[in-house]
Amino acid sequence: MTDTHVISLPERFDFSFHGPFTSGYQDVIDSAQIKHIILDFSRVAYLDSSALGMMVLMQKRATAAGIKASIRGAKGTAQDILNMANMHKIYGLI
Amino acid sequence: MLKRKLVVSDGLMLIGCVGISLTLEWQGLGYLGIAVLTLGMLSWLFFRGLRADGEGVEPAQSVLFESRNHQLQALASELVPALKSCEASLLDIISTQTDAVSLLRHSFDQLQGLMQRQSQCIHSLLVSSDGSAEFNSSRMHDFAVNTGLMLDRFIATTVDMSASSMDLLEKVNKIYDAMPQVMKALKDIDEIASQTNLLALNAAIEAARAGDAGRGFAVVADEVRALSTRSAQFSEAIQKQLTTISTQIEALTEDVGKVASQDVSYVIEAKKEIQTALDMIVTKADEDNLTTKSLDGIAHELEEALHNAIRGLQFDDINGQNLQFNASLLKFTHEHLRDLDEADLSTLASELHSYLDKTRVNRQTHKNPVSSTTIQAGEVELF
Incomplete structure (x- = not known):
């Protein structure tokens, strides 16, 4: 059984995805079997500040639980926004 | 000759x-x-x-x-x-x-x-207009750098605020999620009250059948009925309050969501423009420096x-x-x-x-x- 969990993000990563996102990663953290959470940005075309806030919160909680968090497949505007918000400093890039 | x-x-x-x-x-x-x-x-x-x-x-x-x-x-x-x-x-x-x-x-x-x-x-x-030895170009350079830093700080603050809002929202949601349990408990209380009421009614009937000997018991049964009615009223009042709180939490969630969701893509454009201006200013400053030396x-x-x-x-x-x-x-x-x-x-x-x-x-x-x-x-x- 793999200890990596991939969260696939929608095309528009904003507040509307708050519920599924939070409950999704909270379950993974609570399960205590996963050591690595990967956020898959390959579909994301837009993200707003709430998405960035959710990511910061998730990173904090994952780190507190000893789980590594990474970003995968970011491109275009999404990548620009992630870089601007210094997400590459708190997340590992794959 | x-x-x-x-x-x-x-x-x-x-x-x-x-x-x-x-x-x-x-x-x-x-x-x-x-x-x-x-x-x-x-x-x-x-x-x-x-x-x-x-x-x-x-x-x-x-x-x-x-x-x-x-x-x-x-x-x-x-x-x-x-x-x-x-x-x-x-x-x-x-x-x-x-x-x-x-x-x-x-x-x-x-x-x-x-x-x-x-x-x-x-x-x-x-030389800059106020007569200081500092050249205009280096001032512009500092200005551009400071603006860039300010934007970075703005973004960091926005993200932090957003993260805090999300945290807050989750905590509030936990309360919201606890509501149905409380409502269920209150419904149980209602059930008990209604059963108590029924029980008191039966007791009152039995007391009436007993005649004078049951008169004192009839008073007790009436009191129990009154208590069950009050308990049902309290439960109803609490349920009303909880419904209001639920509505308010829903409104709060919506508001926090709006506050937390800010479009940040314009900052990218602004940063790009600043970078372009900064590059131009630096180039100009370097050229000015060379020109000054050659002059x-x-x-x-x-x-x-x-x-x-x-x-x-x-x-x-x-x-x-x-x-x-x-x-x-x-x-x-x-x-x-x-x-x-x-x-x-x-x-x-x-x-x-x-x-x-x-x-x-x-x-x-x-x-x-x-x-x-x-x-x-x-x-x-x-x-």
Whole structure:
């Protein structure tokens, strides 16, 4: 059984995805079997500040639980926004 | 026959002497050229006289002298106008040179003044308006950097705020999620109240059936019924409150969601524009720096060139003295040649010799670098 969990993000990563996102990663953290959470940005075309806030919160909680968090497949505007918000400093890039 | 021979050889000799003197003149030894010319001509006349003596077989001594005197006078009358015109030319040159040099001096002075004004203009162009030594370009550079940092901080703050909002929202949601349980508990309480009510009703019926003996029990049953009704009322009031709280939490969630969801893509554009402006400013600042340095260099070179030009002008004095000397020598020579018929040849030669000696001594005691033929040689004396 793999200890990596991939969260696939929608095309528009904003507040509307708050519920599924939070409950999704909270379950993974609570399960205590996963050591690595990967956020898959390959579909994301837009993200707003709430998405960035959710990511910061998730990173904090994952780190507190000893789980590594990474970003995968970011491109275009999404990548620009992630870089601007210094997400590459708190997340590992794959 | 004697006359024909004299004219040809004298002419050749004259041409030769003039050639040598012109060559010397060309080398900058003007007075030596004149001296050679004059001395050469005189010694040729003397030598010519000796030859005429040796050949003179048939004519008498007086006739020979007469003829030589005649020839000398003819030669002098040819030489005098030539020397005079040389002198006049020299004087013209002196006057032209003086005018030209004073014009050049004036121009150079003007040039120096203009150069200073130009440097001032350039300086004021590069220095910021408040007079501080800091250049405009570096100020703009700092401004752009600060704006970039400010945007970064703004983004960081926005993200932090968003994260806190999300945290808050989750905590509130936990309360919201707990609502159904509370409602269920209240519903259970309602159930109990209604059962208690039913129970009290039964008790009251049983008490009525017991007659007087059950009267006290009927009072208790009534009280229990009243309590169950109050408990049901309380439960209802709490449920109403909880419903209101739920509605408020829903509204809060929506509001927090709005606050947390800010479009940040415009910041990307702003940052890109700032970066472009910053790059341009840095490029401009670097160019300005280079230009300033090169302007400094140019100003320095201009100053040096100007100094050299002014230094070169100071040789006007030396040249003027040289020309003046040559003009006086020419004057002396043609004046004495005019008096040739009255004066003895040897007297003329010795006068010329003493004149040259005197001038030479004069020049040496005046310490003028007259002997200089180039500007470099005169440099030490000038500065």
